[in-house]
Amino acid sequence: MKGIVWLASYPKSGNTWFRMFLANYLRDGDQPINFDDLQSGLLASARETFDQLVGYDSGEMTFDEIDSVRPDVYRYQAEHATETPYCKIHDAFILLPDGRPLVPLDATACVLYFIRNPLDVAVSFAHHHGHDRFDRIVRAMGNAEYALCGSPMAQANQLRQKLLTWSGHVTSWTEAPGLRVHVVRFEDMKRDSVEAFGGAIRFLGLGEDETRLRKAIAFSRFEELKRQETCSGFPGKSPQARSFFRKGEVGSWRGELNPAHVAQLVADHRDVMRRFGYLGAREQPVF
Amino acid sequence: MYAFPAFPEVKLWPDSLEHLGIAANELPRVRDRLEKRIVSMGDNFDGSALPVRGLYELCDDDIPEPKVIRVDGVQKLIVLTNNIHRVGFLATDEAKANSTRLAMKLAQQATVSIVLRSRNAFRLAALVASIESDLQKQKTRSHHLVR
Numbered sequence: 001m002k003g004i005v006w007l008a009s010y011p012k013s014g015n016t017w018f019r020m021f022l023a024n025y026l027r028d029g030d031q032p033i034n035f036d037d038l039q040s041g042l043l044a045s046a047r048e049t050f051d052q053l054v055g056y057d058s059g060e061m062t063f064d065e066i067d068s069v070r071p072d073v074y075r076y077q078a079e080h081a082t083e084t085p086y087c088k089i090h091d092a093f094i095l096l097p098d099g100r101p102l103v104p105l106d107a108t109a110c111v112l113y114f115i116r117n118p119l120d121v122a123v124s125f126a127h128h129h130g131h132d133r134f135d136r137i138v139r140a141m142g143n144a145e146y147a148l149c150g151s152p153m154a155q156a157n158q159l160r161q162k163l164l165t166w167s168g169h170v171t172s173w174t175e176a177p178g179l180r181v182h183v184v185r186f187e188d189m190k191r192d193s194v195e196a197f198g199g200a201i202r203f204l205g206l207g208e209d210e211t212r213l214r215k216a217i218a219f220s221r222f223e224e225l226k227r228q229e230t231c232s233g234f235p236g237k238s239p240q241a242r243s244f245f246r247k248g249e250v251g252s253w254r255g256e257l258n259p260a261h262v263a264q265l266v267a268d269h270r271d272v273m274r275r276f277g278y279l280g281a282r283e284q285p286v287f
Numbered sequence: 288m289y290a291f292p293a294f295p296e297v298k299l300w301p302d303s304l305e306h307l308g309i310a311a312n313e314l315p316r317v318r319d320r321l322e323k324r325i326v327s328m329g330d331n332f333d334g335s336a337l338p339v340r341g342l343y344e345l346c347d348d349d350i351p352e353p354k355v356i357r358v359d360g361v362q363k364l365i366v367l368t369n370n371i372h373r374v375g376f377l378a379t380d381e382a383k384a385n386s387t388r389l390a391m392k393l394a395q396q397a398t399v400s401i402v403l404r405s406r407n408a409f410r411l412a413a414l415v416a417s418i419e420s421d422l423q424k425q426k427t428r429s430h431h432l433v434r
Contacts, residue, residue: 052373052375053375055373055375055376059298059323060298060317060318060321060323061321062318062320062321152321152322153300153301153302153322154300154301154302154303155300155323233349
């Protein structure tokens with residue numbers, strides 16, 4: 001497969017979990033891989049990589065200037081990859097002011113898109129920011145201008161990533177013309193791991209070895225990731241968060257969000273929630 | 288090998304300026320449409336080229352207080368080569384080999400340390416103190432060796 005395989009998701013939707021699984025699957029070793037091995041994969045918003053490849057300090061470029069160069073960075077990475085490049089990305093699939101997609105189609109092999117119940121995303125995302133003020137996160141998930149690392153007053157360790165609304169993020173990737181996309185639900189990764197991870201592996205053309213698949217799933221189970229983070233920390237943890245891997249549960253929103261939060265999220269994202277099985281016939285949350 | 292001075296100014300973002308108690312809006316911008324500002328070093332700038340005695344690689348960590356860790360052997364060379372500016376743009380094999388040669392020469396000449404600093408707190412004074420203390424220890428050590 002030629003071109004970048006994008007591992008795309010709104011934050012806190014199982015992307016890192018899948019990357020750990022994929023790294024274990026590709027390695028096929030006798031021990032779980034550790035987080036250092038994960039660092040060898042590409043990250044679309046990596047500032048250092050951008051600076052190295054462009055040869056210019058991104059800290060002296062505007063957000064829009066950086067975005068205008070990013071497609072060429074991905075093209076370069078795709079062209080110079082010695083093996084299939086898997087690249088994690090939280091940006092929505094957006095078009096730049098001149099009409100070019102941020103993610104160039106000619107440098108793209110396919111997309112795995114990870115989706116999670118937005119009610120659980122809200123809870124996990126708030127904890128990722130080190131607080132439980134869910135109203136702020138609910139507003140952010142409904143804000144089409146929302147971006148990660150988007151403050152102009154400080155230099156974040158990653159490049160700015162425009163997320164759009166949660167719904168906008170999902171549809172930007174799953175409805176983008178010209179992309180081959182396979183959607184993986186977080187809840188299916190938890191509930192029916194072999195089928196969900198196996199489906200992704202088949203989509204990527206990585207074989208049908210069930211023993212290898214089951215081993216990689218076991219090596220990347222939540223308890224193992226939590227154990228590794230407790231022992232040696234996780235590089236992707238935000239400074240404000242207590243931990244990156246928190247609970248990894250389905251339905252944890254039920255004990256944390258109030259009815260107003262739930263009503264607002266459902267109102268903001270009704271259509272997409274229904275389409276991906278997160279709302280029942282009477283608008284009740286499924287998970 | 289010598290360290291040559293660059294420009295008598297430092298470029299800082301408003302959040303850093305705020306920690307330092309400097310008003311950002313009174314300073315010139317690095318570029319239009321960018322909030323990053325230029326702080327002049329004024330008289331606090333030494334324009335002389337000096338032999339390199341030590342290099343410190345700043346790394347973020349979860350520790351509360353800064354910590355200096357000396358590296359030796361091949362690890363020293365790894366730190367140096369990881370920090371060579373835009374090494375990917377060296378076009379020829381000869382240039383790349385020359386870059387490695389210079390890194391090896393520098394590794395023989397200077398101490399190399401990793402400085403762990405808190406990613407959660409702004410502790411500049413403590414960071415400077417830890418490096419100054421380390422330099423002082425080096426100075427004392429070399430003084431004893433000479434004697």
